[in-house]
Amino acid sequence: MSEPENPHTHLIERPDWSTTETSEGSQELFTRSETEAAELGRQSGAVLRLPEGPVLDPSQIDFDRPDDETMIVNMGPQHPSTHGVLRLMLELDGEVVLRTKSVIGYLHTGMEKTGEQLTYVQGATNVTRMDYLSPLHAETSFALAVEALLGLDMPPRATWIRMLMGELNRMSSHLMWMATNGMDLGSTSMMIYGFREREMILSFFEKTTGLRMNTNYIRPGGVAADLPDGWEDDVAIICDTVLARTFEYDDLLTGQPIFRERTEGVGGLTAEEALALGVTGPILRSTGVPWDLRRSMPYLAYDEVDFDVVVGTYGDNFDRYSIRLNEIRESIKIVRQIIEKMPRGDYRIQDPKVTPPPRGRIDASMEALIHHFKMFTEGFKVPEGEVYSAIESPRGELGTYIVSDGTSKPFRMHVRAPSFVNLQVLPVLLRGGLLSDAVAVISSVDPVMGEVDR
Amino acid sequence: MTDVALGPVAGVPTQIGIGGIQVLFPAIAEYVSTVAALREAGFEMCVDLCAVDYLGHPGRPLPDGVDPERFEVVVNLLSLSGRRRTRVRVQVPEAAPMVPTLFDVYPGTEAMEREAFDLLGIRFDGHPDLSRILMPEEWEGHPLRKDYGSGRVPVQFKEAPGPR
Numbered sequence: 380m381s382e383p384e385n386p387h388t389h390l391i392e393r394p395d396w397s398t399t400e401t402s403e404g405s406q407e408l409f410t411r412s413e414t415e416a417a418e419l420g421r422q423s424g425a426v427l428r429l430p431e432g433p434v435l436d437p438s439q440i441d442f443d444r445p446d447d448e449t450m451i452v453n454m455g456p457q458h459p460s461t462h463g464v465l466r467l468m469l470e471l472d473g474e475v476v477l478r479t480k481s482v483i484g485y486l487h488t489g490m491e492k493t494g495e496q497l498t499y500v501q502g503a504t505n506v507t508r509m510d511y512l513s514p515l516h517a518e519t520s521f522a523l524a525v526e527a528l529l530g531l532d533m534p535p536r537a538t539w540i541r542m543l544m545g546e547l548n549r550m551s552s553h554l555m556w557m558a559t560n561g562m563d564l565g566s567t568s569m570m571i572y573g574f575r576e577r578e579m580i581l582s583f584f585e586k587t588t589g590l591r592m593n594t595n596y597i598r599p600g601g602v603a604a605d606l607p608d609g610w611e612d613d614v615a616i617i618c619d620t621v622l623a624r625t626f627e628y629d630d631l632l633t634g635q636p637i638f639r640e641r642t643e644g645v646g647g648l649t650a651e652e653a654l655a656l657g658v659t660g661p662i663l664r665s666t667g668v669p670w671d672l673r674r675s676m677p678y679l680a681y682d683e684v685d686f687d688v689v690v691g692t693y694g695d696n697f698d699r700y701s702i703r704l705n706e707i708r709e710s711i712k713i714v715r716q717i718i719e720k721m722p723r724g725d726y727r728i729q730d731p732k733v734t735p736p737p738r739g740r741i742d743a744s745m746e747a748l749i750h751h752f753k754m755f756t757e758g759f760k761v762p763e764g765e766v767y768s769a770i771e772s773p774r775g776e777l778g779t780y781i782v783s784d785g786t787s788k789p790f791r792m793h794v795r796a797p798s799f800v801n802l803q804v805l806p807v808l809l810r811g812g813l814l815s816d817a818v819a820v821i822s823s824v825d826p827v828m829g830e831v832d833r
Numbered sequence: 834m835t836d837v838a839l840g841p842v843a844g845v846p847t848q849i850g851i852g853g854i855q856v857l858f859p860a861i862a863e864y865v866s867t868v869a870a871l872r873e874a875g876f877e878m879c880v881d882l883c884a885v886d887y888l889g890h891p892g893r894p895l896p897d898g899v900d901p902e903r904f905e906v907v908v909n910l911l912s913l914s915g916r917r918r919t920r921v922r923v924q925v926p927e928a929a930p931m932v933p934t935l936f937d938v939y940p941g942t943e944a945m946e947r948e949a950f951d952l953l954g955i956r957f958d959g960h961p962d963l964s965r966i967l968m969p970e971e972w973e974g975h976p977l978r979k980d981y982g983s984g985r986v987p988v989q990f991k992e993a994p995g996p997r
Contacts, residue, residue, distance in 0.1 A: 418961055483966060483967065484965075484967040484968060484969070487968065489976060491952070492976055492977055527851050527852060528851065654877050654878050654913070655939065655940050655941060656940055656941040657878055657879055657880060657939065657941030657942070658941070659878075659880070668913065670913050675913070675916050676917075676918075763891075763893070763894075764850075764851055765850065765851075765893075765907075766850070766851045766852070767854075767881070767918070767920065769880070769918075776880055776911075778880065778881055780881065780883060780907065782885055782890075784890050784891055785891065790885075790890055791977075793881075793883040793885075793907075795880060795881040795883075795909070799944060799945075799948075800880075800941060800944065802944070803940075803941060803944050832967055833967075
């Protein structure tokens with residue numbers, strides 16, 4: 380399909396040499412002589428323009444610098460510290476990073492297109508595979524969007540189970556981050572510890588949902604199954620153990636001179652830059668903006684639990700580390716309150732439109748069998764409309780935008796992936812820093828490539 | 834909650850969406866000025882920008898004076914100070930699927946506009962680097978269009994290098 384020619388649309392010409400081996404072409408970073416001044420400024424991290432106050436004085440960019448003084452280095456996509464298949468192209472002056480461009484799409488599997496072929500019953504199995512470190516948040520966002528279209532109110536127990544699983548998932552995701560961040564900074568013991576603690580939580584997920592990851596547990600209409608008997612004890616043990624271990628992490632990392640040297644003041648970000656770039660989650664909070672959707676625009680029942688929103692000051696790697704570590708503790712606080720307050724009752728809505736009949740009735744009733752069969756083959760119809768529902772995932776605002784045409788499949792399903800938007804801060808964070816810190820900075824952004832590429 | 838935002842963007846057709854969210858329907862010519870006015874009104878962050886292909890949709894309720902077109906660009910804005918959201922939906926004609934870029938208002942829309950261009954073929958006038966972002970560079974077509982026909986086209990991967 381040929382694109383219509385239009386003089387107003389800016390398309391970068393592809394130099395002949397760039398695409399013979401890879402297929403990325405104009406997505407790549409070009410040498411200075413082939414880059415326009417405005418683009419050069421943008422790739423250097425000058426995202427804010429006048430009159431809002433430029434973060435980077437354009438006069439600081441040396442536009443006339445000859446190409447042979449700098450070097451463009453390709454990093455990834457097969458690099459262990461890019462947390463998947465992130466490819467970065469860095470322009471270096473010695474060891475100092477001048478420009479950065481991230482090239483993504485290596486994990487693109489067309490999940491938004493797939494979402495249009497799946498019914499709303501099947502949809503949760505799709506979205507759960509996007510952010511594979513916090514699958515339950517993607518499911519929650521999807522379920523809340525569908526329920527908003529249907530106009531359903533969940534029974535309290537379903538809501539509180541969603542919160543419980545969401546907070547446990549936040550802990551496991553942050554523990555995973557602690558592990559990989561430790562590994563990126565050379566602390567392999569932290570990696571082992573982080574995975575060890577995460578495994579406890581995943582075991583509880585397996586006990587509850589049947590799967591460790593990609594659980595398809597939170598569905599439109601409630602959750603798939605009730606919590607197992609004795610879940611309070613399991614969760615209490617997780618809370619006690621992980622809380623005690625977070626103080627071991629303090630001993631291991633927080634006060635450790637080498638760790639602080641490598642994180643403090645590295646990869647700084649200001650609140651203005653974060654807001655302009657649409658950054659959310661721990662990265663936004665590290666700049667001092669107290670924005671957490673659980674607190675600011677409460678969903679589920681987060682207005683009924685007591686917790687603190689952790690914010691940083693400098694927006695550097697250390698702030699992002701501290702925020703994630705302390706969010707584990709806040710999640711433990713929330714989980715303990717959920718154990719106290721968990722209501723009794725139904726774990727899924729008793730609406731035959733969206734809830735299949737219980738297994739026991741299928742053997743007894745022909746109608747129930749037909750109903751069950753139609754539910755899982757045709758799905759249920761959702762009224763026409765469009766809705767955007769956002770929740771706070773461990774990486775930031777995770778939104779689902781669904782357009783329904785009244786059938787049992789979404790007409791369009793778009794997921795606002797926090798990692799995808801957050802990746803745009805990399806040129807800002809990396810500019811002027813050392814190449815050896817680049818690995819630590821990428822890690823502190825916490826991108827999950829399954830969610831970036833979808 | 835709707836009166837605050839209505840001030841600077843008076844005259845733009847409006848709907849109240851699910852959850853009481855104000856949805857604005859500016860024309861393409863008013864699109865950037867509307868979003869800029871909303872930014873002035875306290876919507877500090879553009880959280881999401883995506884496009885929708887309405888080909889084959891049975892028809893959607895639009896306010897008076899807004900003619901449905903095949904494509905729609907949907908912008909979700911967030912006000913941190915006011916703790917509320919708003920949505921801007923622009924009708925984009927099939928013949929010339931082009932809207933001005935929001936990059937100058939919200940630099941964070943850069944990647945999202947590239948994604949909308951890549952997957953739906955909406956062109957953003959003035960975007961600094963409108964290249965494909967998720968699909969390979971030489972991919973033909975825009976996969977999220979409704980007439981793309983998934984499964985019809987053989988998968989366009991490069992063949993593996995043969996034995997020496």
